[in-house]
Amino acid sequence: MEPIVRAIFTVLLLLVGVPSTAIAQSAQKPAAVPVRVITAERKPVVRMLDLVGRVEAVQRVEVRARITGYLEEVLFKEGDAIKEGAPLYRIEKGLFEAAVGQAEGALEKSQAAKQLTEVQLQRAQELLQKQVGTEVARDQALAADKSASATLILDQANLQTAKINLGYTDIASPISGKIGKTNITKGNVVSAQSGVLTTIVSLDPTYVEFPVSERELAAAQEEARAIDPTGIKPTVYFSDGKPYKHPGTINFINVTVNRGTDTVLVRATFPNPDGSLIDGQLVRVGLQKSTAEEKIAIPQSALISDQEGVYVFVADQGKATVRRIRTGGPSGTGVIVEQGLTGGEQVIVEGIQSLRPDAAVTTSASEPSPKRS
Incomplete structure (x- = not known):
């Protein structure tokens, strides 16, 4: 069916004056795919652990x-x-003010009773000394005085309780x-x-808690050459990839390892003067693993995976060629390339969906994406 359609299409174009050679070229040569590229360059790259954390208020x-x-x-x-x-x-407040009034009245009553028992006890003692009174009367007066003292203490406590409840x-x-x-x-x-x-x-400062594998945490501390964990400066990234402008300081590492995940809970303190970090918020945490090294880093959008591994398309002499690569972990919003690129390659980062190996391409420079600093 296809030869018939092509023949009819050729006849129609000939009728309007289109040369047959142009028809053949149009049928044989597919249009070049427009793509955007970035130049693979070696730059100082800091390896980062990319972790998931959660904001926790200090109070x-x-x-x-x-x-x-x-x-x-x-x-x-x-x-x-x-x-x-x-x-x-x-x-x-009405009922509680009334309770305070009742307690004050009871206290005054017990104070008066205490004054009376003190006088009665003193008289009983004087009479006993003059051998006019009896020891029984003195003992009864002493017991009454102690009972009045206990009542006085109880009423003082009741008044204090009533005032506390009124304060509530x-x-x-x-x-x-x-x-x-x-x-x-x-x-x-x-x-x-x-x-x-x-x-x-509370808002400022705030905590960010995140789990770190025991091995990775030890490596980060070793490479940072820190005697204590404050030598490691974590950075928070929001869901859109933008970094939080204030670096944090690790102030606590849990004393036990989670047996289910083999991770250690780490807590960092971050300044939060404008309230950008919200209690309970889920964030990404970048934890520096080492000092800067000369590495090639490319955007995540350039990566393609298949059964053989990971590869990228490189624009070479107007064609999209496949380069197998080995990645070395995240670096900011991109990924480090350990093998497969040497630098200077035009790596395709946009328009990949329409590409096939050796497809013709027209290139334009891609706008730089926001970097994590």
């Missing part, structure tokens, strides 16, 4: 009610930054940080069983 407080009462007011705006001591909730009607922030949503609204009865009213997390 995290779950605010709870410590008494039972009617919630009169919510005094903060959800999501705001707040200072330590800022008022958050107000619980109705005003719930204030125990730390400075950022406050979340409120789980209880005005008009509800709250108690210790109401659960978390809201959550406050």
